[in-house]
Amino acid sequence: MDQEPGSPDTPAAAGGTPGCYRHPERETGVRCARCERPICPDCMVSASVGFQCPDCVKGTSGKGQAPYASRPRTIAGGTVTADPHLISKILLGLNLAVFVAVLVVGDRLVDELALVGEWPPPPYYVPTEGVAEGQWYRLLTAVFLHQAPWHIAFNMLGLWWLGGPLEAALGRVRYLALYLLSGLGGSALTYWLAGPGQPSLGASGAIFGLLGATAVLMRRMNYDMRPVIVLLVLNLVFTFTWANIAWQAHIGGLVVGAAVAYGMVHAPRERRALVQRVTCLVALLAIVAVVWIRTLQLTG
Known part of the structure; x- marks a missing residue:
């Protein structure tokens, strides 16, 4: 036949x-x-x-x-839009707005938004609290917080270069979920492994999540993997050799970003929406579990 x-x-x-x-x-x-x-x-x-x-x-x-x-539809089932970079532009604008706010307000805003697990007791006490005291919002606000010009410049270049193609490939909602979960994954691993009184800030965890997602997407599309592998290796070398780098945020974001992207682009067409939602939910639950366990360790 x-x-x-x-x-x-x-x-x-x-x-x-x-x-x-x-x-x-x-x-x-x-x-x-x-x-x-x-x-x-x-x-x-x-x-x-x-x-x-x-x-x-x-x-x-x-x-x-x-x-x-x-x-x-995009390869992940998202709607093709006239401006496939809209969410990337909004995220970039939010990061720049917070950076300007830090320049205007000063370190007080950094103390209120940075990721800190637990502030040490007097006489080193700073009049604020950390995640262990119930300020879970720090896990997210720290992802949009930068102090040094070189830091925000590096991260925003990564957001623009990696985010645009990913947003076009995944669609707006899926891309935003990927970005936020990657950032939270980086914050959660930092909260778990770093010193409880060590502040951490920056979008690096989310950017590493985009890097991991880019590798997954390129493999899915059968593209040449060598450029993204070289970029990933260089960033990992930079992560573990440069001083004052929260490597936990980079690794946490990379793992979560790659896992979420894999679920999005490899979901079977007939159950695509369900598999993608479950993938994001599992990633979120894993993040919550890590934060909850670490909080018990610090407060128990």
């Missing part, structure tokens, strides 16, 4: 690798970013993220279904 182009039963090529849905005899590891059908180099049409098949570019699935153009 002949198979129509795009059938999910399109046979694999001779080597066992999936064959192009239009040219089944040609092996390929690349799939359309919309319909996920395997496509060979002759059928690849470059898109904002990855490649699309000719049918999706024309706005038809090839199966008599409604045109894809009426419901464009």
Whole structure:
């Protein structure tokens, strides 16, 4: 029986690798970013993220279904928007606004927003409290807090370079969830492993989460992994060799970002929304568990 182009039963090529849905005899590891059908180099049409098949570019699935153009989706199932960098711009603006506020108000604002597990008792007492005393908001506010110009410049460059493509690939809601969970993951690991009276601040945990997510996405799209691996190694070397770096935030953000991104881009199409929600929920529960256990250690 002949198979129509795009059938999910399109046979694999001779080597066992999936064959192009239009040219089944040609092996390929690349799939359309919309319909996920395997496509060979002759059928690849470059898109904002990855490649699309000719049918999706024309706005038809090839199966008599409604045109894809009426419901464009990203590889993670998010809605394709006119400005795929909007959330990245908002996050960048929030970080810059808090930085300006610190310049105006001074160290008092840093004392109130930085991540601190527990303030030491008198005579070293500073008139404020930490996460262990119930100020859990510090786990999030510290992610948007910077003091040094070089620190915010480095992080915002990373946010712009990594965040834009990820936002376009995941969609706004998924991208925002990834960013916030990565930042919280970095804060949670810092709270758990760093000294309770050691302040920590910066968006580095969230940026490392974007870096981990970029690696996952590039692997999912079968792109050359060497550039992102080199970038990751360089950042890890920088993390463990530069003074006054909260390596816990970097590692925590990296692990959470990679895990959340994996659940988002590898979720099966028929259960995509459920798997993605569960992935984010599990990551959040893990973060809460770490914070809760550490709080018991400090207050018990």
